[in-house]
Amino acid sequence: MTAVICRDTDEAVAGTEDGSTVLIGGFGMAGMPVPLIDALIRQGATDLTIVSNNAGNGDTGLAALLAAGRVRKVVCSFPRQSDSWVFDGLYRAGKIELEVVPQGTLAERMRTAGAGIGGFWSPTGVGTLLTEGKETREIDGRQYVLELPLRGDLALIGAHRADRMGNLVYRKTARNFGPVMATAATTVVAQVNEIVETGQLDPETVVTPAIYVDKVVAV
Amino acid sequence: MTAVICRDTDEAVAGTEDGSTVLIGGFGMAGMPVPLIDALIRQGATDLTIVSNNAGNGDTGLAALLAAGRVRKVVCSFPRQSDSWVFDGLYRAGKIELEVVPQGTLAERMRTAGAGIGGFWSPTGVGTLLTEGKETREIDGRQYVLELPLRGDLALIGAHRADRMGNLVYRKTARNFGPVMATAATTVVAQVNEIVETGQLDPETVVTPAIYVDKVVAV
């Protein structure tokens, strides 16, 4: 159904349930939907599983969500950064679960979920700690490991511009995980810098078609 | 390596070997690289396997390649059309092999090849003639069939505009299989309506990055 244009970020994340899996876009701060995460903190949902490339930077956004004690588990490729002290503290204190997934596998598992595929045979991580216990097989002389879809109940993504239907365009490397996450969650919320009239975006340049977007909010 | 700008279509398809698997873009005539196919006919390679959505329309392009007796096998989703008389005749005469693949599986098998994935579990065609003999498994309560990568030695695609590096943009539904085939073949040849200077295409709107393109020719 066509996207709803929300009045504010609180309306955009209303109804998020405890125990949800939330896909959060961004790579570092580029494309990171900080205002939506702030709204999710206000909204109060807890016991969350967060899927994002990193595990929070500094004290804002995802780091603030972690600091507020709302997150049971983080699925990400790279938690450890110079400014990931909030995650590091929780992890060392045994207060948060961590699943480390190679970055490309993280992206592809979400694409797989969005594309209705049951799983894929990946050459990434074969023979490493990160695929221990996963099924392997040889195909055409090469070893692969079975990777399964990764779905979200909610995706929070940052885009550049939306039209009123919910079509999205991004800006530079802030595109990163947004288009993939938009395909992989039951409810997709996009924050954008600007909402334009339907017909104002060039149809050749739409990166995330409105079919994937449930709610849009300008920030 | 950066794309080569070819003088003409003959230069673009030079060196095609007998027995090659050739991916040919287009859906009906939209995006169909007829001038490149005409050059392939002149070039003379034979015993080809053609992967394309259809099996030729009328008497030109792919139909002419078939009529010239150069094709051993067609892999496609929809050979039978009102104007596919060339293919129909060869098929009924037992002079050409046919592998029918569901359209989405055709596209996804080529994406899989281009993405370095060993195979994927597809829900499409489970329990039908088109997946007979393929391995199946249940994942999360649903039945899937194993689909393997589909690679080409050569891809011939039609795009709208290229820059001199080989970045491509397409036009409307002529985009169809081009971007996927460009990832899945050893040598990728794009015919375009116009070649512009590098820097003239908006980096946000490039659909096929130059890394996938080997030769470009303006037609």
Place this chain on the structure above:
Amino acid sequence: MTAQQIDPAGAPMTADHPLDKNELAALIARDIPAGAYVNLGIGQPTLVAEHLDPTAGVVLHTENGMLNMGPAAVGDQIDPDLTNAGKIPVTELPGAAYFHHADSFAMMRGGHLDVCVLGAFQVSTTGDLANWHTGAPDAIPAVGGAMDLAIGAKQVFVVMTLFAKDGTPKLVPQCTYPLTGIGCVHRVYTDHAVFDLGPDGARIRETFGSTAAELVARIEAGTPARTT
């Protein structure tokens, strides 16, 4: 076919005559929710587009890589680079988006379309679909996107005549034509009635020109005895 497989209970007769193709298309259009993302396949289902309320914001998908497809192109609108899945020139509406085939079929396979409408040779009472191949020995098989659509859309509607030209029912206990998908059809719109299908069999929603009991009798009379 047994009564358990087609349940006529309570189905009203809502028209006093069998529906023609346009009436059926209008009926389907009425049942498509406002704002839905819809694929109308090829052929007869595309008639539905002409009956959609333009203010309802239904968005049409065409599997060759477009959302917000507009009506057929005429005159100067015709552009060889802009066609629908039947290769017929079409137009684009505001809010359109183009994408490549792998993305288009990821959209279909991934369950993002709300409704698709397909034609059929046969449908089983439990929702199996046969619409790609007659099984005739000299037929050239051609599937296109039918199998992807059949298993991908949230709601799969079929539109067909209830009886073949020789009078045999096309809603059957078990398809005899090669299958397109298993248990994938949710609803069948026919000239004589609309059926909801599910794992427990068919239920008649409404009938046109016959009572439900008359229809069931006619279907049973035309159905060969089961060989199982």
Place this chain on the structure above:
Amino acid sequence: MTAQQIDPAGAPMTADHPLDKNELAALIARDIPAGAYVNLGIGQPTLVAEHLDPTAGVVLHTENGMLNMGPAAVGDQIDPDLTNAGKIPVTELPGAAYFHHADSFAMMRGGHLDVCVLGAFQVSTTGDLANWHTGAPDAIPAVGGAMDLAIGAKQVFVVMTLFAKDGTPKLVPQCTYPLTGIGCVHRVYTDHAVFDLGPDGARIRETFGSTAAELVARIEAGTPARTT
């Protein structure tokens, strides 16, 4: 480590001193073919960019979704929406293209990059790579795109010091640190020598400040006896 595992045969000494980081980066830059598509990882490998001949048309990929990445951004060029894989603000060159993460890693995993250059904790003589995790019990694991790059690029180059601070060689018969990929490294650039790796072990290409025989002796002296 045995002579079969590191073959010094014929390797010339091409510098009279061990190379520093910039000299190594220049050496790697020299070995990257004109027009190649290259990913330079994070940290020390990114130094290579400063030594590429701007006229050679080498195209840099950054895994967060860009081709034709330019140099680090300074002053007004800094744009929070434009960073490299190390989250450092960068610039774009003419011919750039942006794409999402699944497409970026499809490009990597699919073997479309000609060269990637990575750092390492250890590399085995048969090309196993360990560069994501020290294995220390209190270390927080973090892999990023290292595993995808390791198995994806056509040529995987490692740049590292040949010896750890405690003097133990980092080119080893078998990695003791957790692996990033198996048999994936083609060449190792170190301060003391360049090695080609393959299923049959390492071959020294050139040395800096020592002879090949001296280096092999030093590596063997520092390598614990194999426990197999």
